[in-house]
Amino acid sequence: MTDTQASGWDVERARLTVDALARLPGALLPILHALQDEFGYVDDAAIPLITDALNLSRAEVIGVLHFYHDFRTTPSGRHTLQLCRAEACQSMGADALVQHVEERLGVAMGETTEDGAVTLRDVYCLGNCALSPAVMLDGRLHGRVTSERIDAILAAAVETTVEAPAGSPR
Amino acid sequence: MTTRAYVPRDASARSVGADDVAVRIAAEAHARGLDVTIVRNGSRGMIWLEPLVEVETIAGRVGFGHVAPEEIPALLDAGMLEGRGERRLGLVENIPYFAKQQRLTFARCGVIDPLSLDDYLAHGGYAGLTRALGMTGDEIVTEVTESGLRGRGGAGFPTGIKWRTVLGAPTAQMEAGQKYIVCNADEGDSGTFADRMLIEGDPFTLIEGMTIAGIAVGATQGYVYLRSEYPDAFRTLTEAVAIARERGYLGTSVAGSAHTFDLAVRLGAGAYICGEETALLESLEGKKGVIRPRPPLPAISGLFGKPTVVNNVLSLATVPVILERGAAHYQSFGMGRSRGTQPVQLAGNVKRGGLIELAFGVTLREVVEGFGGGTATGRPMRAVQVGGPLGAYFPTSMLDTPLDYEAMAAASGLLGHGGMVVFDDTVDLARQARFAMAFCAVESCGKCTPCRIGSTRGVEVIDRIIAGENRTANLELLDDLTTLMTGASLCALGGLTPIPVRSALQHFPEDFSRTIVPTVTA
Ligand SMILES: Cc1cc2nc3c(=O)[nH]c(=O)nc-3n(C[C@H](O)[C@H](O)[C@H](O)COP(=O)(O)O)c2cc1C
Ligand code: SF4
Ligand code: FES
Numbered sequence: 001m002t003d004t005q006a007s008g009w010d011v012e013r014a015r016l017t018v019d020a021l022a023r024l025p026g027a028l029l030p031i032l033h034a035l036q037d038e039f040g041y042v043d044d045a046a047i048p049l050i051t052d053a054l055n056l057s058r059a060e061v062i063g064v065l066h067f068y069h070d071f072r073t074t075p076s077g078r079h080t081l082q083l084c085r086a087e088a089c090q091s092m093g094a095d096a097l098v099q100h101v102e103e104r105l106g107v108a109m110g111e112t113t114e115d116g117a118v119t120l121r122d123v124y125c126l127g128n129c130a131l132s133p134a135v136m137l138d139g140r141l142h143g144r145v146t147s148e149r150i151d152a153i154l155a156a157a158v159e160t161t162v163e164a165p166a167g168s169p170r
Numbered sequence: 171m172t173t174r175a176y177v178p179r180d181a182s183a184r185s186v187g188a189d190d191v192a193v194r195i196a197a198e199a200h201a202r203g204l205d206v207t208i209v210r211n212g213s214r215g216m217i218w219l220e221p222l223v224e225v226e227t228i229a230g231r232v233g234f235g236h237v238a239p240e241e242i243p244a245l246l247d248a249g250m251l252e253g254r255g256e257r258r259l260g261l262v263e264n265i266p267y268f269a270k271q272q273r274l275t276f277a278r279c280g281v282i283d284p285l286s287l288d289d290y291l292a293h294g295g296y297a298g299l300t301r302a303l304g305m306t307g308d309e310i311v312t313e314v315t316e317s318g319l320r321g322r323g324g325a326g327f328p329t330g331i332k333w334r335t336v337l338g339a340p341t342a343q344m345e346a347g348q349k350y351i352v353c354n355a356d357e358g359d360s361g362t363f364a365d366r367m368l369i370e371g372d373p374f375t376l377i378e379g380m381t382i383a384g385i386a387v388g389a390t391q392g393y394v395y396l397r398s399e400y401p402d403a404f405r406t407l408t409e410a411v412a413i414a415r416e417r418g419y420l421g422t423s424v425a426g427s428a429h430t431f432d433l434a435v436r437l438g439a440g441a442y443i444c445g446e447e448t449a450l451l452e453s454l455e456g457k458k459g460v461i462r463p464r465p466p467l468p469a470i471s472g473l474f475g476k477p478t479v480v481n482n483v484l485s486l487a488t489v490p491v492i493l494e495r496g497a498a499h500y501q502s503f504g505m506g507r508s509r510g511t512q513p514v515q516l517a518g519n520v521k522r523g524g525l526i527e528l529a530f531g532v533t534l535r536e537v538v539e540g541f542g543g544g545t546a547t548g549r550p551m552r553a554v555q556v557g558g559p560l561g562a563y564f565p566t567s568m569l570d571t572p573l574d575y576e577a578m579a580a581a582s583g584l585l586g587h588g589g590m591v592v593f594d595d596t597v598d599l600a601r602q603a604r605f606a607m608a609f610c611a612v613e614s615c616g617k618c619t620p621c622r623i624g625s626t627r628g629v630e631v632i633d634r635i636i637a638g639e640n641r642t643a644n645l646e647l648l649d650d651l652t653t654l655m656t657g658a659s660l661c662a663l664g665g666l667t668p669i670p671v672r673s674a675l676q677h678f679p680e681d682f683s684r685t686i687v688p689t690v691t692a
Contacts, residue, residue, distance in 0.1 A: 028456030067458040068439035086360030088591045091518035125360035128182050130217035130523030139401045143185035
């Protein structure tokens with residue numbers, strides 16, 4: 001669900017994760033979420049584990065993986081910053097905030113900084129519309145965000161969590 | 171004697187520092203040898219005041235708004251813990267913004283500790299279920315029907331009628347319990363946050379409402395499909411479900427009765443279309459969120475092909491108060507065919523944004539001006555979008571429209587999930603119309619052409635209009651395109667995207683005919 005990026009891919013851990021959830025009715029989304037929480041993305045090598053456990057075709061799993069905006073198939077940065085682009089935040093200057101962040105980090109929305117520290121992602125509403133503009137950093141919500149505040153929030157995060165432990169909780 | 175101080179755990183409150191405030195109050199009190207218990211309540215909905223700290227006094231709970239952690243020592247010096255000081259807002263329940271509301275669905279939100287079942291019980295929690303346990307399924311459904319409750323997720327379909335279909339759905343050849351209650355907590359509409367606030371501030375109300383629904387129609391399993399953008403709500407709800415189960419309110423023998431009902435919480439994955447109920451069911455089954463053709467209705471063939479009630483969070487969370495106080499009580503609020511209350515979410519460029527639960531019938535003006543106090547930027551208000559991304563943009567001249575399903579439709583708009591987003595005079599409605607089309611293009615499930623292709627064309631056409639290319643021809647083309655999308659889309663994403671576009675064209679034509687400032691390269 002959120003995005004503190006975790007450590008490297010490990011097929012045995014992935015198998016445990018898949019098997020633990022495989023018996024749930026409609027298990028595919030819970031499994032993809034769990035894999036992404038654990039590894040930061042869903043590795044291609046996880047797909048055979050899923051097709052075996054759920055008796056699905058590779059095409060079915062890949063179809064689902066690509067349908068949902070949340071799921072990623074490549075690792076993202078150590079931190080993920082989601083900036084709300086929806087109407088309430090637009091009305092309070094979200095576009096200018098996005099531009100500020102893109103310039104500050106030197107990457108565009110959807111990209112990861114060269115040092116792998118931060119990935120920027122669009123989001124359409126974080127439910128904080130009365131305190132627009134809103135952003136979410138690694139699952140933590142911030143409201144009434146100004147350029148100064150976003151700089152401070154990013155600086156604090158990049159400084160304190162250089163080594164995020166594997167599968168760290170949100 | 172211990173003093174109780176309330177610091178919300180609501181995600182909005184936390185987004186502006188409530189956690190630091192709570193920590194700081196505890197630390198300062200400890201350093202001063204004061205006995206303070208900190209309760210992490212939900213939000214009262216006066217979100218512009220967050221972090222809103224409340225201190226319990228003999229007279230009631232006294233509020234302090236916009237509290238910053240570094241101010242705590244000075245506030246304590248000034249007598250905050252006795253409810254004194256310059257920053258005192260008075261009794262929270264007397265603040266006009268709050269006092270003028272009719273809180274039914276949100277009666278406990280912000281008042282109690284959301285994860286204390288005892289607090290919940292002490293504030294009327296499970297009184298609705300207790301009454302329901304003495305009724306037949308048919309009687310419960312009748313009560314909900316007579317309350318006039320209509321679905322709060324957007325379509326406004328009468329909840330009791332939907333339940334009646336599921337109650338009557340044949341189960342003869344099916345294994346026991348094969349009906350489902352599905353709570354739509356996808357809350358995809360931008361500008362809305364009532365579902366989130368309710369789940370974070372009073373989760374047992376939702377659990378109770380789903381339990382009553384299960385007992386009414388004969389379903390033993392419920393699912394809450396919660397959007398992944400709400401990690402706080404996920405944690406709170408998951409914890410509340412575990413508590414309810416442990417205390418015998420979920421599981422076999424609900425509250426000591428012969429009924430079984432249990433719940434699971436599932437996360438969405440960032441697809442707006444999964445708020446549409448059939449796409450949601452596909453997603454719960456582990457598939458792509460693609461619209462299902464109707465018929466069959468989900469009430470007949472829903473989750474895993476079984477009869478399923480799909481209701482919004484607010485619809486289900488309103489059921490307990492209807493059962494507790496009776497259909498006639500709920501029905502006595504509202505106007506025309508819109509009965510009861512609507513939790514309005516006031517957001518965007520507004521001074522006092524928040525959740526305002528009001529009987530149907532108030533005007534948009536009373537909300538955006540009376541409660542909202544005008545724009546946050548102090549500039550003139552120019553537009554209000556009502557009902558989320560598929561809702562109309564209204565000019566200020568239409569603010570006397572009442573809040574009511576039928577009145578909104580008559581004004582070529584919709585109430586949706588009750589969101590209102592305010593814009594000042596810097597807004598460009600041509601860009602907002604373009605955004606509506608672009609959003610539809612990104613979120614389209616791809617099943618039908620008018621939506622999938624039409625929205626992409628829509629963006630291109632609006633771009634040409636903005637650029638001043640063949641305006642007359644392109645405006646005509648846009649009109650044709652929106653007519654096609656309205657008439658030929660399979661679901662309301664493609665079918666309603668024309669609403670924001672057309673309202674922008676109709677009420678703000680000047681934004682589509684701006685003189686183009688020539689740029690350097692032609
Ligand atoms: C594109 C689209 C998005 C929707 N999103 C939501 C949503 O986020 N939450 C919701 O409760 N209903 C949403 N709905 C409405 C649901 O399809 C359905 O009407 C609702 O869940 C029924 O519950 P109710 O009768 O209690 O409102 C959406 C509909 C459409 C067409
Ligand atoms: S209107 Fe759009 S979202 Fe709805 S079924 Fe058609 S393509 Fe899918
Ligand atoms: S519109 Fe940005 S948080 Fe809702």
